[in-house]
Structures are given as C-alpha cells and as structure tokens.
Amino acid sequence: MHILNKGLSPLLVILLASGLIACSSKSEPKNAKETTQDVAQVFKVGSDITFPPFEYMENNKPEGFDIDLMNGILKKGNINTNFIDTRFTNLISGLESGKFDAVISGMYITPERLMRVDMIPYFKSTESVIVLSDSTYIPKVRDDLCGKTIATQKGSLFPDQLNQISKESCITKGKKAITVREFDTSPQAVQAILAKAADAQYDDTSVARNTVKKLNQKVKITSTEPFFPFIGGIVVRKGDTVTYNHIEDGLQKMKQSGEYSSLIKKYDLIAPTDEEIKVFMDHIKDKK
Incomplete structure (x- = not known):
C-alpha cells in the first residue's frame, strides 16, 4: 500500500494548479507566482539519456520509448515534461533529494530499489x-x-x-x-x-x-541464454501516492487507447502481460 507523504508532492501541486484536483481551502499561497500554470505544469523527469532505444539524444532533443511514453502519460493531465539527463548511478538519489518528480530510464524493479522508491511496471526484457x-x-x-x-x-x-x-x-x-x-x-x-x-x-x-x-x-x-529476465518500472518517491496513481492511470489510458502498443512496436520492445506483472511483483515482494 502506498502512503501519502505529509507534505504535498510535486505532482499534487501540479494537479492543484491545473484544476485536476478540487481543493476546499480558501487560503491564498504566500507567493502566487509559485502556483501559476507556467511554473506548476512543468514535471521534472530524471533519465540517463544514453540508453537507446529507451532514451537518447537526437538533434539536441530527448527521444526514445521512455520519452514518448512519459510525454504521453503526462499529456493526459495537460502537464509538460522536462527531462533532466543524469547518469544512472545518481537517478534514485536525485529523486529522493527532490531534483526530479519521477524517473524513467529502463530501470529494473528489484527488492532493494523497492525499499527506497515505488515503481510502476511498464516493460520486460532480459x-x-x-x-x-x-x-x-x-x-x-x-x-x-x-x-x-x-x-x-x-x-x-x-x-x-x-x-x-x-x-x-x-x-x-x-x-x-x-x-x-x-x-x-x-x-x-x-x-x-x-x-x-x-x-x-x-x-x-x-x-x-x-x-x-x-x-x-x-x-x-551471440548469446542464446536469457540470463536474468526482469520487468522494468517508472520510479516515484516512496509513498508519493498522488504521483504514483497519476502515472499509473495515464499508463492504463495509453494501453486502452492503443498508444502504448504502438510505442512497444515502434521501438521493438516487449510488453508484459498483467499476469506476468502480478507474478513478478509478488515474487519481488516476497524477497523484500
């Protein structure tokens, strides 16, 4: 179960500013500029943009499966995405420190990572x-x-x-x-x-x-062995249910519309079935 942090998550601020979540409070922010749509609707995503076909730079712009997928997910909420190129070793620590609002970078789901962050399954490979x-x-x-x-x-x-x-x-x-x-x-x-x-x-x-x-x-x-089959996940801060649920909801909408399948085919990747995700996540949780 994901437990909401006491403080507002960055995505909650985004959703409040864009009118996606109703708020009954009548109090005004101390600095109105901090909650304008121009500021709040930029969602910072950490990614090691050196990992094609998941993410790479082309004509000085981030491209790839992860880039298209995250843009599609957040577009469902009219939210703009700012991808921050960061080496893989620093992605989770950057998320924890608030440098990013989420991370997408072909990252494997593991028991050790789930101790620090929450992850949303979205592809499989070996x-x-x-x-x-x-x-x-x-x-x-x-x-x-x-x-x-x-x-x-x-x-x-x-x-x-x-x-x-x-x-x-x-x-x-x-x-x-x-x-x-x-x-x-x-x-x-x-x-x-x-x-x-x-x-x-x-x-x-x-x-x-x-x-x-x-x-x-x-x-x-040349290899013929699958080695270590795995499922990868989009990463959010531990307990940030607002961000987690928003991304998961956007991902499900992309699956329902066929956009997800089109991206999987375009980038020659493999989509896990719901049953494969369930079995894998149950197995991972048993190891925590």
Missing part, C-alpha cells in the same frame, strides 16, 4: 552479450564468459549479475573469474569492444539489438 562481428569468440551461455573481460554499465544491475555468474558458473567450477569493466554509460561500454579493450559487452537485450543496428552490424549478439 540481457544479451555483444561481440565484434569478426570475433572468433562466440559466447552463448554463462560458462562462456569465464576468464573474459566483459564491459557493462556502472550503476545498473549488470555488474552484480556478471559477478554472480562469475561466482556460480566460473569460480565454483574451477574456471577463471570474469573480469568486469564498468563504464558510466552503455555507449562507453560498446566503445570498449570496438577498441578491443573488452572481449564482449553485457547489456539489456533491447539496447543490444539497437546497438547492432546503429553500428551497421559491426557488432553482433
């Missing part, structure tokens, strides 16, 4: 391994990563997953450990492969497919 197209190294399953240098994104779950694979599939079997190289962004991890500073890259499957297309087949996906 991970893939990328190598140079002319590489003689063709990793397919976990054991194939042993003894290799694997590039991945810092702050994501990928380093922990690789270390888990290294422990369970390599070290316990007497094989060499995986050397995990962490980079601030996914594109930087890709560059490590191109520069032959890493044997392979470990990334979200949707992002990996996008990388292959973007680099004109200079790299390829």
